[in-house]
Amino acid sequence: MSTQQDVSGVSAALAAAKAEGRAALIGYLPVGYPDVDTSIEAMLTMVRNGVDIVEIGLPYTDPLMDGPVIQTAATGALASGVHVRDVFRAAEAVAGAGASCEVMTYWNPVLRYGVDAFARDLAAAGGSGLITPDLVPDEAADWITASETHGLDRVFLIAPSSTPERLVTTTAACRGFVYAASLMGVTGAREAVGSEAAQLVERARTVTETPICVGLGVSTEAQAAEVAGYADGVIVGSALVATLVTAADRNEGLATLAQKAASLADGVRG
Amino acid sequence: MTQTTPPLGRFGAYGGRYVPEALVAALEELDEHRAKAMADPSFVGELTELQRSYTGRPSIITRVRRFGDEHCGGAQVVLKREDLNHTGSHKINNVLGQALLTKRMGKTRVIAETGAGQHGVATATAAALMGLDCTVYMGRVDTERQALNVARMRLLGAEVVPVDHGSRTLKDAVNEAFRDWVANVAHTHYVLGTVTGPYPFPEMVRDFHRVIGVEARAQMLDEYGRLPDAVLACVGGGSNAMGIFHRFIDDSGVRLIGLEGGGDGPDSGRHAARFTGQAIPGVLHGAYTYVLQDEEGQTIESHSVSAGLDYPSVGPEHAFLRDSGRAEYYPVTDTEAMTAFEALSRTEGILPAIESAHAAAGAMKIGRELGPDALLLVNLSGRGDKDVHTAAKWFGLLDEGEAQG
Ligand SMILES: Cc1ncc(COP(=O)(O)O)c(C=O)c1O
Numbered sequence: 001m002s003t004q005q006d007v008s009g010v011s012a013a014l015a016a017a018k019a020e021g022r023a024a025l026i027g028y029l030p031v032g033y034p035d036v037d038t039s040i041e042a043m044l045t046m047v048r049n050g051v052d053i054v055e056i057g058l059p060y061t062d063p064l065m066d067g068p069v070i071q072t073a074a075t076g077a078l079a080s081g082v083h084v085r086d087v088f089r090a091a092e093a094v095a096g097a098g099a100s101c102e103v104m105t106y107w108n109p110v111l112r113y114g115v116d117a118f119a120r121d122l123a124a125a126g127g128s129g130l131i132t133p134d135l136v137p138d139e140a141a142d143w144i145t146a147s148e149t150h151g152l153d154r155v156f157l158i159a160p161s162s163t164p165e166r167l168v169t170t171t172a173a174c175r176g177f178v179y180a181a182s183l184m185g186v187t188g189a190r191e192a193v194g195s196e197a198a199q200l201v202e203r204a205r206t207v208t209e210t211p212i213c214v215g216l217g218v219s220t221e222a223q224a225a226e227v228a229g230y231a232d233g234v235i236v237g238s239a240l241v242a243t244l245v246t247a248a249d250r251n252e253g254l255a256t257l258a259q260k261a262a263s264l265a266d267g268v269r270g
Numbered sequence: 271m272t273q274t275t276p277p278l279g280r281f282g283a284y285g286g287r288y289v290p291e292a293l294v295a296a297l298e299e300l301d302e303h304r305a306k307a308m309a310d311p312s313f314v315g316e317l318t319e320l321q322r323s324y325t326g327r328p329s330i331i332t333r334v335r336r337f338g339d340e341h342c343g344g345a346q347v348v349l350k351r352e353d354l355n356h357t358g359s360h361k362i363n364n365v366l367g368q369a370l371l372t373k374r375m376g377k378t379r380v381i382a383e384t385g386a387g388q389h390g391v392a393t394a395t396a397a398a399l400m401g402l403d404c405t406v407y408m409g410r411v412d413t414e415r416q417a418l419n420v421a422r423m424r425l426l427g428a429e430v431v432p433v434d435h436g437s438r439t440l441k442d443a444v445n446e447a448f449r450d451w452v453a454n455v456a457h458t459h460y461v462l463g464t465v466t467g468p469y470p471f472p473e474m475v476r477d478f479h480r481v482i483g484v485e486a487r488a489q490m491l492d493e494y495g496r497l498p499d500a501v502l503a504c505v506g507g508g509s510n511a512m513g514i515f516h517r518f519i520d521d522s523g524v525r526l527i528g529l530e531g532g533g534d535g536p537d538s539g540r541h542a543a544r545f546t547g548q549a550i551p552g553v554l555h556g557a558y559t560y561v562l563q564d565e566e567g568q569t570i571e572s573h574s575v576s577a578g579l580d581y582p583s584v585g586p587e588h589a590f591l592r593d594s595g596r597a598e599y600y601p602v603t604d605t606e607a608m609t610a611f612e613a614l615s616r617t618e619g620i621l622p623a624i625e626s627a628h629a630a631a632g633a634m635k636i637g638r639e640l641g642p643d644a645l646l647l648v649n650l651s652g653r654g655d656k657d658v659h660t661a662a663k664w665f666g667l668l669d670e671g672e673a674q675g
Pocket of ligand 1: 651
């Protein structure tokens with residue numbers, strides 16, 4: 001079991017990217033879409049094509065922070081019989097390939113599994129921690145305890161609407177990185193990332209030393225390059241998931257995913 | 271990290287605020303405004319005046335003698351007539367309060383979710399009255415079984431958005447409303463329709479509905495010289511029930527009885543019996559409360575003949591009242607509810623909403639248990655106009671050809 005002082009795999013990956021003078025690329029895919037094996041193969045495909053950190057989504061019936069693309073994939077994954085424990089299998093595979101990962105999950109599946117048990121099993125699988133879109137630090141006492149015990153990252157979100165007070169308390173509760181939501185809205189590709197993201201990162205930098213990664217709406221190489229100019233990490237979800245959702249078959253999906261990941265990786269590498 | 275303040279808005283272990291960070295500022299703003307408003311005589315005065323001159327409050331109570339004699343073991347049954355409110359249900363009590371708050375917060379648009387359509391109709395009505403833009407989310411299945419209310423909302427100038435995700439019922443309409451709110455929270459208020467969701471909604475919505483129980487308690491004392499033995503109400507999210515229960519909580523001799531949508535029966539797997547079926551506490555739609563869920567924490571779809579009770583979760587204060595033993599909750603099957611619907615219609619000339627028919631069915635059971643000495647107060651949360659088509663199909667009263675509709 002690791003201790004609080006340990007640096008997570010994700011922290012190491014963020015530091016390594018920084019040492020290269022660039023932002024890290026974080027790619028999101030839900031486990032289980034279109035099936036568990038293909039989803040794991042897709043995560044490894046992203047890693048081979050320049051994604052530094054994998055964000056493994058745990059499909060949930062009521063993903064209220066997600067737009068249509070991710071919801072379609074999550075619903076498909078549930079229909080094809082994905083289980084909570086598949087997330088640990090995916091984490092093990094990603095870690096085995098030498099990359100690091102965080103699990104992105106709505107709170108109820110963790111609560112049902114048992115907060116401490118989930119943390120224990122995720123740590124054992126080599127996962128770095130959790131991103132929790134519907135759990136703010138105010139409600140996270142059990143998770144804070146469990147993440148301390150098992151040496152896991154706690155990634156909470158900040159948003160353009162976060163008050164100055166909440167920026168302080170939320171970033172202080174984060175470990176690994178802070179997830180800055182680039183805009184007010186749900187996941188999904190946008191034409192422009194917008195100015196709110198840069199302003200939010202600037203505000204957060206004045207209150208925390210923890211790396212700040214920006215997500216929501218990033219979908220192109222140019223947008224990735226733009227965000228990499230001011231953030232420590234660039235998070236891409238829907239644009240990657242969309243390659244699998246729109247593909248005619250498994251091979252076509254993995255091939256377009258590889259291209260998309262490589263182009264985004266070019267973006268963060270300038 | 272130190273946890274200094276206790277979690278907000280808890281009823282025992284239940285409640286809280288499980289939401290995306292993007293909404294927290296808006297929830298804090300709402301909490302601040304409603305606290306100030308409730309302490310401001312001009313706000314309270316304006317709301318009271320609207321209740322009187324627009325809604326038609328106080329609503330009357332009606333003794334339903336034949337229904338009691340023939341169907342409830344001779345018990346004295348009294349209905350609290352929320353069905354006589356403008357727009358036809360209790361929902362207007364809450365909506366007028368929240369619409370006034372929306373204006374105080376300087377917001378110009380309201381959104382709502384709706385199951386039976388009554389909450390959507392009430393919200394569209396208040397939006398028309400107060401000049402607010404209005405969008406209502408409704409599961410596709412519900413737009414079909416409550417088509418009349420969809421038309422009503424559109425006539426009132428609201429945009430109705432059918433939701434095609436998930437079970438295509440109330441749960442999915444709530445998800446969609448939250449998504450809209452996250453994106454538009456700067457100028458939009460989410461008029462949540464029941465006593466669930468993140469703090470301060472469960473408490474605020476209850477406070478706007480409290481008037482039901484406050485009036486009914488005084489009316490019972492006035493007209494019957496005593497408090498009822500039991501107060502019965504149907505429980506979807508639980509707003510009409512919290513509204514009538516709350517003033518009676520300290521009256522320990524009064525049983526508080528909530529009736530859930532039992533669907534095909536609690537053992538059938540097709541029901542909305544959150545306190546009877548597979549439900550255990552968990553998080554859904556911003557609150558920690560009882561949730562119908564599988565062993566992996568995925569929400570199970572609910573089923574009820576009544577769109578307004580077809581919801582896999584329940585307000586956190588009900589979870590607290592249930593665990594503490596202060597309130598009791600029983601499932602009423604679709605068939606039992608429709609039997610009560612017919613009985614009340616035939617003996618009293620009152621067509622209840624199918625939701626409210628669940629409360630009437632509860633009175634039939636409890637009345638037979640307690641007998642003629644019992645005095646039962648039943649919240650008739652709404653009228654059955656919206657349900658005429660469903661009921662007519664159920665009883666086979668439509669002419670050939672129409673029956674497909
Ligand atoms: C007439 C009526 N009663 C009851 C309900 C259920 O809601 P609640 O449990 O919040 O009272 C509804 C919901 O649409 C309704 O229209």
